[in-house]
Amino acid sequence: xxxxxxxxxxxxxxxxxxxxxxxxxxxxxxxxxxxxxxxxxxxxxxxxxxxxxxxxxxxxxxxxxxxxxxxxxxxxxxxxxxxxxxxxxxxxxxxxxxxxxxxxxxxxxxxxxxxxxxxxxxxxxxxxxxxxxxxxxxxxxxxxxxxxxxxxxxxxxxxxxxxxxxxxxxxxxxxxxxxxxxxxxxxxxxxxxxxxxxxxxxxxxxxxxxxxxxxxxxxxxxxxxxxxxxxxxxxxxxxxxxxxxxxxxxxxxxxxxxxxxxxxxxxxxxxxxxxxxxxxxxxxxxxxxxxxxxxxxxxxxxxxxxxxxxxxxxxxxxxxxxxxxxxxxxxxxxxxxxxxxxxxxxxxxxxxxxxxxxxxxxxxxxxxxxxxxxxxxxxxxxxxxxxxxxxxxxxxxxxxxxxxxxxxxxxxxxxxxxxxxxxxxxxxxxxxx
DNA sequence: TCTGGGGTCCTAGGACCC
DNA sequence: TCTGGGGTCCTAGGACCC
Numbered sequence: 001x002x003x004x005x006x007x008x009x010x011x012x013x014x015x016x017x018x019x020x021x022x023x024x025x026x027x028x029x030x031x032x033x034x035x036x037x038x039x040x041x042x043x044x045x046x047x048x049x050x051x052x053x054x055x056x057x058x059x060x061x062x063x064x065x066x067x068x069x070x071x072x073x074x075x076x077x078x079x080x081x082x083x084x085x086x087x088x089x090x091x092x093x094x095x096x097x098x099x100x101x102x103x104x105x106x107x108x109x110x111x112x113x114x115x116x117x118x119x120x121x122x123x124x125x126x127x128x129x130x131x132x133x134x135x136x137x138x139x140x141x142x143x144x145x146x147x148x149x150x151x152x153x154x155x156x157x158x159x160x161x162x163x164x165x166x167x168x169x170x171x172x173x174x175x176x177x178x179x180x181x182x183x184x185x186x187x188x189x190x191x192x193x194x195x196x197x198x199x200x201x202x203x204x205x206x207x208x209x210x211x212x213x214x215x216x217x218x219x220x221x222x223x224x225x226x227x228x229x230x231x232x233x234x235x236x237x238x239x240x241x242x243x244x245x246x247x248x249x250x251x252x253x254x255x256x257x258x259x260x261x262x263x264x265x266x267x268x269x270x271x272x273x274x275x276x277x278x279x280x281x282x283x284x285x286x287x288x289x290x291x292x293x294x295x296x297x298x299x300x301x302x303x304x305x306x307x308x309x310x311x312x313x314x315x316x317x318x319x320x321x322x323x324x325x326x327x328x329x330x331x332x333x334x335x336x337x338x339x340x341x342x343x344x345x346x347x348x349x350x351x352x353x354x355x356x357x358x359x360x361x362x363x364x365x366x367x368x369x370x371x372x373x374x375x376x377x378x379x380x381x382x383x384x385x386x387x388x389x390x391x392x393x394x395x396x397x398x399x400x401x402x403x404x405x406x407x408x409x410x411x412x413x414x415x416x417x418x419x420x421x422x423x424x425x426x427x428x429x430x431x432x433x
Numbered sequence: 434t435c436t437g438g439g440g441t442c443c444t445a446g447g448a449c450c451c
Numbered sequence: 452t453c454t455g456g457g458g459t460c461c462t463a464g465g466a467c468c469c
Contacts, residue, residue: 038437045437045469063435079437106469192467223443225467252439301436346438412435 007237008119008147008171010112011154012095012131014088015142015162017108018046021087022077024140025420025428033074037062040256041078041412078416084108086421090139098131103241111151111241121171128167147171151239152232155189156180156207180233183207190229195222207233247352248285253278254346258412260299261342267296268329269402274347275328276401279321280388282349283381288317288358289349292324294331299343308335311350317358320377321384324349325400 014020018036023029033051035044044060051074056065068074088107095102101113119127128145135143146157147169153176160179161168170176186196188207204210211233219227228238253274261267271294282289295309310331318324328347366374387396394401418426 040435040437042435042437059436061436066435109469190467194466223466225443246441248440250440254438256437258435299436344437348439 006115007149008114008117008124009149009151009154009241010114010128011105011146011151011158012110012112012135013144013146013158013162014091014108015144015166016046016048016052017088017141018077018079018084019048019051020141021084022075022080022417023048024087025417029075034077035065035074036077036079037415039079039413040258041414042256045079076415078413080417080419082419082422083417087139087141091135091141091143094135094138095131098127101241101243103243104245111154113241113243114147121169124169124171125167128169132166142166144168148176149235150232150237151241152189152229153235156183156233159183159187176235177208180208180211181206185210188229188233190225195226198222247287247354249352251278251281251285251289251349251352252346253281253348254295254344256344257342262340264332264336264338266402267336267342267345268332268400270345271296271328271332271347272325272398272400273402274345275325276321276398278347278349279319279324279381280385282319282352283355283385285352286355287352288319288355289324290314290317290351290353291349292328292331293348293350294328294335295346295348296332296335296342297344298340302341304340306337306340308337309346310335317351317353319349319355320381322398323377325398329400 019034022034022036031050032048033054033056034048035051035056036046037043038045041062043062044056044058044065047056047058054068054073056068056074062076065074069076084107088104092102092104092110095110095112099112099114099117101116103111105111114127117127124147128147132143132145135141144158144161144166146154146159146161146167148154148157149171153170156176156179157168157170160170160183168179170179183206185191185199185204185206186193188210191199191210199205199210202213204213210230213230215227215230218230231238255270255274257270261270275292278289278292291311291313293309293311295307297307298305312327312331314323314327384396388394418428420426420428
């Protein structure tokens with residue numbers, strides 16, 4: 001039995017992030033209810049504090065709250081991921097002023113490993129307030145910080161911080177137990193909608209109940225993941241932050257269609273476009289895929305639900321758009337059933353690997369002709385990427401993607417804010433009188 | 434009428450081999 | 452002929468996260 005070293009983790013989380021971003025350039029909306037909708041103006045994905053207070057639930061279908069918009073009771077935005085990504089990058093860069101050991105966990109969250117900073121309890125408080133105040137001052141985004149001796153406990157602390165202010169330190173055992181006793185088991189990081197009732201059947205209703213069970217019993221009846229969760233809640237360190245972002249293993253591009261699609265031609269243009277976008281991302285990452293998976297489905301909310309997907313491998317790993325489109329459409333032809341109203345399609349590039357190492361392995365076996373043709377393909381893709389990054393998305397497309405200039409014709413985005421921070425045409429204008 | 438998008442990890446079960 | 456254990460690899464499905 002080894003004595004585990006004392007560790008300290010922090011979790012920074014931006015409050016109502018997407019809604020806060022939208023408020024940044026709209027001072028008139030301060031203290032007003034604001035919600036942000038999902039990609040297709042489908043459901044609510046972010047709510048300002050004021051929107052939460054008037055009872056708009058997370059994930060609410062837009063059509064159910066549209067009356068509030070019409071009555072002027074809430075301000076609605078379509079999602080503007082370029083803006084959110086840009087603001088997120090600024091915040092994450094700033095955070096590294098306090099510690100380089102951060103893991104950007106999501107667009108609005110970052111873990112910090114503070115073990116080496118040797119912060120006593122007084123300095124921990126100063127540390128948290130310093131960060132929240134400075135980030136608010138420099139970016140305008142309100143953030144919360146939680147501190148704990150494991151990542152899971154930092155997450156718990158952050159949850160408490162949001163409820164009781166902006167900062168919370170549960171390093172102290174007594175504080176930790178008090179907070180855990182108040183936290184419903186379903187709100188613990190790693191307990192989702194299926195595990196919650198399963199725990200509750202065993203009278204595990206709070207985080208404190210969960211912390212009190214035998215980890216080995218949990219492993220036997222649940223899995224190793226939940227065993228680690230129990231240990232982490234007790235301050236036993238199982239999870240570590242990853243300061244370098246892990247390479248993606250797959251790239252998924254999928255969309256719901258605003259109006260259902262029935263004909264093969266339209267559906268195939270979408271699938272080709274999704275494949276092209278996925279390939280572009282892979283090339284940006286410097287990766288190649290070993291195969292592609294295509295999925296289509298009709299509306300879940302109708303009786304005749306049809307859902308089908310299939311995968312196919314490539315002869316050699318690639319991110320070459322025409323090759324991937326060709327394979328993806330081959331799959332789509334197998335999956336497509338006439339007289340169905342398709343609501344959604346997705347394309348996933350599978351088993352991504354580093355392009356350079358695949359290239360150096362393959363080159364040994366290539367003939368001169370295949371080597372030349374591969375080089376030509378790469379140059380073509382580079383040219384396509386350059387044109388599209390210089391002149392805007394879809395400046396050049398492949399024939400199978402369709403020539404419809406509005407790639408979003410099938411999706412709705414009626415309430416989008418300008419790209420204030422990423423487009424010269426959309427720079428906010430300030431006037432002095 | 435209108436219901437998001439993009440990821441990861443673990444497990445169970447089957448195929449196959451020795 | 453039948454029987455058995457143990458290992459690996461793959462896939463589908465299920466769970467979670469934001």
